Amino acid sequence: MSARLLEVRGLTVRFPLRPAGLFAPRRWLTAVDGVDLEVGAGQSVGIVGESGCGKSTLARAILGLVRPAAGSVAWRGAALRAGDAAALRRMRREAQLVFQDPLGSLDPRMTVGESVAEALVALEGPQPRAACDARVAATLQEVGLDPGLVARYPHELSGGQCQRAAIARAVVARPALLVCDEAVSALDVSVQAQIVNLLSELRERHGLALLFISHNLAVVRHLCDEVVVLYLGRVVERAPRAALFAAPRHPYTQALLEAVPQPDPAAAAPGVRVPAGEAAPALGPGAAPGCAYAPRCPWADQRCRDEVPPLTAAGAAHFIACHHWQALASPR
Amino acid sequence: MDAPLLEILGLDVEFTTPRGTVRAVRGVSLEVRRGECLAIVGESGSGKSQLLLGCLGLLAPSGRARGAVRFDGRDLLGPDPAPRREALGVRITMVAQDPMNALTPHLTIGRQLGEVVLERGLLAADAAHARSLEALRSVRMPDPAARLRQYPHELSGGQRQRAAIAMALMTGPDLLLADEPTTALDVTVQAQVLGVLREARDRGLALVLVSHDLGVVAGVADRVAVMYAGRVVESAPARELFAAPAHPYTAALLASVPRLDTPFSARLAGIEGQPPRAGEAGAGCAFAVRCPAASAQCRTEDPRLRAAGARSVACHAPLVRLEGPS
Numbered sequence: 001m002s003a004r005l006l007e008v009r010g011l012t013v014r015f016p017l018r019p020a021g022l023f024a025p026r027r028w029l030t031a032v033d034g035v036d037l038e039v040g041a042g043q044s045v046g047i048v049g050e051s052g053c054g055k056s057t058l059a060r061a062i063l064g065l066v067r068p069a070a071g072s073v074a075w076r077g078a079a080l081r082a083g084d085a086a087a088l089r090r091m092r093r094e095a096q097l098v099f100q101d102p103l104g105s106l107d108p109r110m111t112v113g114e115s116v117a118e119a120l121v122a123l124e125g126p127q128p129r130a131a132c133d134a135r136v137a138a139t140l141q142e143v144g145l146d147p148g149l150v151a152r153y154p155h156e157l158s159g160g161q162c163q164r165a166a167i168a169r170a171v172v173a174r175p176a177l178l179v180c181d182e183a184v185s186a187l188d189v190s191v192q193a194q195i196v197n198l199l200s201e202l203r204e205r206h207g208l209a210l211l212f213i214s215h216n217l218a219v220v221r222h223l224c225d226e227v228v229v230l231y232l233g234r235v236v237e238r239a240p241r242a243a244l245f246a247a248p249r250h251p252y253t254q255a256l257l258e259a260v261p262q263p264d265p266a267a268a269a270p271g272v273r274v275p276a277g278e279a280a281p282a283l284g285p286g287a288a289p290g291c292a293y294a295p296r297c298p299w300a301d302q303r304c305r306d307e308v309p310p311l312t313a314a315g316a317a318h319f320i321a322c323h324h325w326q327a328l329a330s331p332r
Numbered sequence: 333m334d335a336p337l338l339e340i341l342g343l344d345v346e347f348t349t350p351r352g353t354v355r356a357v358r359g360v361s362l363e364v365r366r367g368e369c370l371a372i373v374g375e376s377g378s379g380k381s382q383l384l385l386g387c388l389g390l391l392a393p394s395g396r397a398r399g400a401v402r403f404d405g406r407d408l409l410g411p412d413p414a415p416r417r418e419a420l421g422v423r424i425t426m427v428a429q430d431p432m433n434a435l436t437p438h439l440t441i442g443r444q445l446g447e448v449v450l451e452r453g454l455l456a457a458d459a460a461h462a463r464s465l466e467a468l469r470s471v472r473m474p475d476p477a478a479r480l481r482q483y484p485h486e487l488s489g490g491q492r493q494r495a496a497i498a499m500a501l502m503t504g505p506d507l508l509l510a511d512e513p514t515t516a517l518d519v520t521v522q523a524q525v526l527g528v529l530r531e532a533r534d535r536g537l538a539l540v541l542v543s544h545d546l547g548v549v550a551g552v553a554d555r556v557a558v559m560y561a562g563r564v565v566e567s568a569p570a571r572e573l574f575a576a577p578a579h580p581y582t583a584a585l586l587a588s589v590p591r592l593d594t595p596f597s598a599r600l601a602g603i604e605g606q607p608p609r610a611g612e613a614g615a616g617c618a619f620a621v622r623c624p625a626a627s628a629q630c631r632t633e634d635p636r637l638r639a640a641g642a643r644s645v646a647c648h649a650p651l652v653r654l655e656g657p658s
Binding site: 050051158159160161188189190191192193194196197200215216217218219221222241242245255256257258259260261262263264265266267276277278280 | 375376377472474488489490491518519520521522523524526544545546547548550551553570571574584585586587588589590591592593596599600601602603604606
C-alpha cells in the first residue's frame with residue numbers, strides 16, 4: 001500500500017440559511033455530512049454525484065477553503081487545524097485545484113506564460129528568470145500546449161487549450177495531489193477525451209494522485225481506481241472501480257449509471273429508468289430523518305424515511321449506505 | 333413519401349469580419365420530416381448553431397445566409413417576409429442551451445408561458461392558462477400549478493430547462509429546434525430532458541437536436557448529420573451511423589464518448605488537434621490534418637458529399653462502402 005497523502009474523517013460542512021422569521025431558530029444547510037475519505041500517493045479517487053450533492057464543498061473543505069463544522073483533514077499524517085496557516089500552506093503547495101470553467105480560472109490580463117510563471121513563483125518563491133522560463137516552457141509542453149501559445153491571452157485560446165493552461169498552472173510546482181472539480185464537464189466530448197488522457201499521462205509519469213469530481217460515471221470509470229458516490233452530502237456507496245462497475249449496489253449509483261448517455265441507439269432510451277426529480281436538500285433541524293435519497297428512490301419504504309442507513313461493508317472495500325442493498329439485484 | 337417539413341438546400345452562412353469574409357456554413361443541404369428527429373452533431377465552431385440561425389434568418393447583423401430554406405413548402409429566406417413571420421415562434425420554436433437566458437427573471441413562469449400565445453392573439457386568457465398547465469404537464473414538470481406562480485430563480489436548473497421547453501411547446505409547433513439543450517445539465521437531468529423531447533417527437537413534433545456529443549443524441553435521433561468546418565461530412569439513419577460510421581471524423585467522435593461497456597483502459601480515443609477556425613479551411617479535406625487515414629489526395633482535393641441510398645458521406649476513403657443508388 002502506498003503512503004497515505006490525504007485522510008479525511010467525519011468531515012461536515014454547514015452553511016447558515018436565512019431564518020424563516022425574526023424570532024425563528026437559525027436554520028442550517030448541511031452540505032457535507034460526516035464524509036470519510038483517503039487518497040494514497042499516486043491513487044486516483046473519483047467523487048460522483050449530481051449538482052448540489054456537496055462535491056465541490058467537500059473539495060473546498062479538504063483544501064481549507066471552507067471551514068468545516070466538524071471532522072478532521074490530515075495531510076501526510078499531520079492533522080490540519082483551523083488557524084494553522086503554515087500547515088495549510090504546506091498542504092496547498094502539494095495539493096492543487098483545477099476548476100470547471102477554464103476561461104474563468106485564468107487571469108484575462110495575463111498571457112498563458114505569465115499565468116503559469118505566477119503559480120510557480122507563488123508556490124516556490126522567486127526564481128531566476130531563465131530557470132522560471134524553462135520550467136514554464138517544459139510544463140506547457142508536458143500538458144500538450146504548443147510553445148508558440150506562451151505569449152497568448154486566454155481569450156485567444158479554445159476551451160481545451162485554456163483547460164490545458166489551467167492544468168499547467170496546477171502542475172508546474174509538481175504537486176502530489178490534483179483536485180479536479182468537474183474539470184472536463186464544460187468541454188466538447190472530443191476535447192474531454194484529450195484532457196482525460198492528459199490527466200492519466202500525468203498520473204503515470206509523476207505518480208500524481210487525483211481527486212476527480214464529476215457527475216458522469218463513465219468519465220470517472222476511465223480515470224479513477226476508487227469511486228465515492230455522494231448524495232446530498234453523504235457517502236452512499238464507495239468501492240474500488242472494478243467492484244463498483246461490476247455490481248453497483250446503491251439505487252442512486254444504479255440511477256447515475258442508467259443516466260450516462262451511451263452512443264448506442266439500440267440500448268434502452270435515456271430517461272426510461274432514471275428517477276424523476278433532482279437532488280433537493282431537506283432544510284432545517286430534523287427536516288428529513290431518514291435516507292436522503294428516499295424521496296426519489298423507487299424502493300424506499302417507511303424505514304428508509306425514518307432511519308438514516310449507515311455506511312456498511314458489503315464486500316472487500318465495498319461500502320453501501322442502503323437498508324435494502326442485499327435485496328436489490330444489479331440491473332446490469 | 334410525403335414532402336419534408338423543413339428543407340435546407342445549399343445553405344451558406346457568411347460573416348463580414350475585420351479579417352475578411354468568413355464562411356461559417358458551406359453548402360449544407362438537409363431535410364426534416366414530420367415527427368422525425370434530426371440530430372446535428374459536431375465540435376464547437378463546426379457551424380451547427382449558425383446553421384440553425386441561418387435557416388431562420390436570425391443571424392447577427394454581420395452575417396448573411398444564401399441558399400434556399402423551405403418550411404412546409406414555403407420559402408423562409410425569400411423576398412416575401414410573410415412565410416418567415418408566420419412560422420417563427422409559432423410553427424417553428426427554439427430551445428437554447430442556457431435556460432436562464434430564455435426566461436425573463438422578473439416575470440412568473442405562468443406570465444411568460446401565457447404571453448407566448450396572448451401576444452399573438454392565439455388564445456384568450458383562460459385558455460392560455462389551461463394551455464400553460466398542459467405544456468408544463470407535457471414536460472413532466474413536478475407540481476405544475478405551483479410552478480406557474482414562481483419566478484425562474486426559484487426553479488432548479490432542470491426545471492428551468494423544462495419550463496423553456498414548455499414555452500417552446502405553447503403554440504403547438506410543428507418543428508422544435510433545440511441547440512445543445514442539455515449541455516448545462518447533470519447526466520440524470522439530461523436523461524430526463526431527453527426523455528421529454530423524445531415524448532414530444534413521439535406525439536408528432538419534428539425535432540432538430542444540436543449537440544457535440546453523439547452519446548446524447550443516440551437515444552432520440554432518427555437521422556444524424558455530422559458537421560465539420562461548416563460542412564455536412566456524413567448523414568445517415570441513426571442506427572446505421574452508430575453501427576458503422578463511414579467518415580473517419582464520425583468514428584473519432586464516437587470513440588471520444590466515454591463508455592460503460594469497454595475494458596477499464598485509461599485511454600480514451602480523443603481527436604488530436606483543433607478543428608479549423610471558421611473560414612480557415614484551405615484546399616483539400618478540412619479534416620485531413622487530424623485524420624489518421626489522410627492521403628495525398630485528401631490534402632489537395634476536397635471530397636464531395638456523395639449519397640448512396642439513405643446515407644451520404646464526404647470522404648475519399650470512407651470506412652464502409654455505402655450501398656444503394658447514388
